[in-house]
Amino acid sequence: xxxxxxxxxxxxxxxxxxLNLLRQARLHCDTLIAGVVSDEMLLRARxxxxxxxxxxxxxxxxHIDFVDEVHIERTPDKxxxxxxxxxxxxxxxxxxxxxxxxQRLERRFAGVGVQVVYFPYTxxxxxxxxxxxxxxxxxxxxxxxxxxxAAA
Numbered sequence: 001x002x003x004x005x006x007x008x009x010x011x012x013x014x015x016x017x018x019l020n021l022l023r024q025a026r027l028h029c030d031t032l033i034a035g036v037v038s039d040e041m042l043l044r045a046r047x048x049x050x051x052x053x054x055x056x057x058x059x060x061x062x063h064i065d066f067v068d069e070v071h072i073e074r075t076p077d078k079x080x081x082x083x084x085x086x087x088x089x090x091x092x093x094x095x096x097x098x099x100x101x102x103q104r105l106e107r108r109f110a111g112v113g114v115q116v117v118y119f120p121y122t123x124x125x126x127x128x129x130x131x132x133x134x135x136x137x138x139x140x141x142x143x144x145x146x147x148x149x150a151a152a
Contacts, residue, residue, distance in 0.1 A: 005029030006087035008073060010037050011057045012050035019064070024119040025091040026066035033069045033085055034061045041073055079108055090114050093121035
């Protein structure tokens, strides 16, 4: 049976944690699809836009050797994404493992035969920490049209 893996994320301010997730995912499937969460979905979920726009994040991820395909997520429901993509394995950081969100995800995916696989979360780096450090440095300047722009 062909194992089709799906690893989703914002992949904003791309860093080694993102790379580790995708690299680990590729080792556990025959085909790896990376889900890039759209700007609109991130704004809804987190209350802020990413630094890098959707199409640019998708372009970056598409050039990683072990990613076979990129899918832009425009729906908040991962089961809807499964209907669009038809993956057999869903990869997530282990910060979700054992949580209510993770258990709910596992139950919903079990109903359609998808296995949820957790990988160690890269705790020493995150887009949130990078964003916070850049904010402290004043690198983002003023917010313009929902996007960050450098101060003049």
